[in-house]
Amino acid sequence: MDDNKIAEYGEKLKQLGIKNEVLKHPHLVKPIEVVTYLGQTLADSAATLLFIADGQPITLIRRDDVKISFSKVKKLLGIKDLRIASQEEFVKITGLPVGAARHYLPGVKQTIIDKKVFEKEYVLGGTGSFQHTIRLKSEDLKKLPNSSVTDIIEDDIAISQGLSGNKIKRVFSGIRATGRLHLGNYLGAVKGFLELEKTGQYETIYCVVDVHSITTPYKPEALRKNKREIIIDYLAAGLDPQKSLIIYQSDIPQHTELAFYFSTAETVARMQHLPTFKDKVKQYPHNVTMALLNYPILMAADILVYKTELVPVGIDQEPHLEVTREIARKMNQEYGMNFPEPIRFATKGSYVPSLSGEGKMSKTVEGSFINLTDSADVIRKKVRSVPTATTSGGEMNPGVKTLFAFADLFISSEVEKYKKDFENGTLQFVTLKDAIADAVYKELQPFQKKREEIIKDQAYIDKVIKEGAEKARSIASQTVAEVKEKMGLS
Numbered sequence: 001m002d003d004n005k006i007a008e009y010g011e012k013l014k015q016l017g018i019k020n021e022v023l024k025h026p027h028l029v030k031p032i033e034v035v036t037y038l039g040q041t042l043a044d045s046a047a048t049l050l051f052i053a054d055g056q057p058i059t060l061i062r063r064d065d066v067k068i069s070f071s072k073v074k075k076l077l078g079i080k081d082l083r084i085a086s087q088e089e090f091v092k093i094t095g096l097p098v099g100a101a102r103h104y105l106p107g108v109k110q111t112i113i114d115k116k117v118f119e120k121e122y123v124l125g126g127t128g129s130f131q132h133t134i135r136l137k138s139e140d141l142k143k144l145p146n147s148s149v150t151d152i153i154e155d156d157i158a159i160s161q162g163l164s165g166n167k168i169k170r171v172f173s174g175i176r177a178t179g180r181l182h183l184g185n186y187l188g189a190v191k192g193f194l195e196l197e198k199t200g201q202y203e204t205i206y207c208v209v210d211v212h213s214i215t216t217p218y219k220p221e222a223l224r225k226n227k228r229e230i231i232i233d234y235l236a237a238g239l240d241p242q243k244s245l246i247i248y249q250s251d252i253p254q255h256t257e258l259a260f261y262f263s264t265a266e267t268v269a270r271m272q273h274l275p276t277f278k279d280k281v282k283q284y285p286h287n288v289t290m291a292l293l294n295y296p297i298l299m300a301a302d303i304l305v306y307k308t309e310l311v312p313v314g315i316d317q318e319p320h321l322e323v324t325r326e327i328a329r330k331m332n333q334e335y336g337m338n339f340p341e342p343i344r345f346a347t348k349g350s351y352v353p354s355l356s357g358e359g360k361m362s363k364t365v366e367g368s369f370i371n372l373t374d375s376a377d378v379i380r381k382k383v384r385s386v387p388t389a390t391t392s393g394g395e396m397n398p399g400v401k402t403l404f405a406f407a408d409l410f411i412s413s414e415v416e417k418y419k420k421d422f423e424n425g426t427l428q429f430v431t432l433k434d435a436i437a438d439a440v441y442k443e444l445q446p447f448q449k450k451r452e453e454i455i456k457d458q459a460y461i462d463k464v465i466k467e468g469a470e471k472a473r474s475i476a477s478q479t480v481a482e483v484k485e486k487m488g489l490s
């Protein structure tokens with residue numbers, strides 16, 4: 001279904017008074033895949049089900065984490081016969097592909113909405129396309145013509161809100177060792193890793209992608225030091241080696257081996273057109289190497305060597321995940337492999353801006369970051385360096401905006417007060433800066449304390465790295481053996 005038809009549907013809803021937002025995503029059929037991709041749970045998704053009630057089509061809207069109670073619906077409508085519409089009936093009545101029902105179906109005369117839907121302020125719903133999902137205020141669903149709200153679900157909710165019972169299982173993510181971890185990595189990535197680990201529902205593999213770090217100019221000594229520091233940071237943040245594999249990419253040679261086999265599935269032109277490649281060429285015009293061009297192929301190998309299905313990374317990595325899915329499809333079609341097509345897992349991480357006021361906080365941009373191990377004094381000095389203005393009031397410049405973004409993240413309850421002071425022209429920037437610096441330091445205190453404990457036991461760190469690598473190699477070598485066999489190499 002093309003984008004125009006989806007936009008038309010969005011417009012139609014607006015005419016009914018239902019404001020909405022259309023979200024685009026890769027082709028995803030199962031509700032669990034869609035909600036996971038969008039960083040939501042099944043409880044945030046309101047599905048429309050087409051039923052035949054005594055010969056008449058009706059729709060029932062219920063959350064995706066509950067089940068319809070046939071007896072409740074029959075009693076409510078005073079009917080004898082209730083069944084789910086057949087696929088042929090669905091297509092005939094809705095004109096949509098099976099499994100892609102919309103909340104508003106003009107061919108249907110009655111819509112019953114389960115009251116649990118309204119426990120969530122916003123819900124997701126179908127659009128008729130497997131590449132689009134609509135998001136709307138649940139209250140607005142009451143504006144659907146001929147709709148009513150009541151309790152139509154089974155009382156014992158059996159379906160989990162998470163991913164248990166579903167096939168989705170393995171999680172992989174990595175961070176490059178191009179510097180020490182900073183506040184952005186911590187809030188945007190590592191906290192999400194931890195959240196996933198804590199659910200106990202996935203096999204989590206967290207990697208320091210040291211081979212990826214050599215695709216841009218680097219110093220061997222710094223790399224050697226940084227990569228170990230990141231493992232220590234992972235442990236200090238609370239990742240548990242009993243629950244997650246914590247590994248160096250270069251300890252598992254199957255990543256690079258598989259990357260070479262995968263490089264047969266992509267063209268040079270495809271890689272050269274990736275926005276991430278173009279950015280790096282601009283950044284390092286004298287380092288346009290084969291390794292750089294192969295970056296996405298190696299990332300596909302990192303992910304697929306473990307047959308990973310979920311990848312918690314930032315939105316900037318989406319083009320690389322598309323390449324990964326492309327490779328998975330090609331390997332499956334060409335050689336009969338069974339690679340999953342992995343999707344991005346949007347954890348509830350926060351975006352942390354650069355201290356310079358321009359772009360994001362990044363390891364590779366000097367002056368942009370606060371390291372996780374920075375002392376109270378260093379943090380204070382760095383926050384004080386955010387370029388603000390001499391007087392407050394008027395339009396906010398990028399530095400002031402950055403400062404307020406930090407305030408939202410770390411001293412949210414006081415933001416309004418500081419904003420008022422800014423508007424009145426009475427804000428002393430240094431007061432706000434110091435309040436932020438103190439809060440950042442406080443947030444990092446438990447991490448820093450734990451880190452101090454961990455570094456006292458270097459043998460423990462060695463053991464984590466060694467055991468992680470052994471376990472990872474045993475999974476990865478099976479995948480590589482299978483690929484070699486299917487590709488005619490063994």
Ligand code: ADP
Pocket residue numbers: 174175176178184185186187188189312313314315349350351352353354360361362363364
């Ligand atoms: P960097 O730009 O510092 O080198 P990476 O590209 O290695 O960071 O990213 C590692 C992880 O940290 C990714 O999942 C990315 O989305 C996340 N991340 C990096 N910078 C930020 C930021 N400023 N705010 C939030 N998340 C970030």
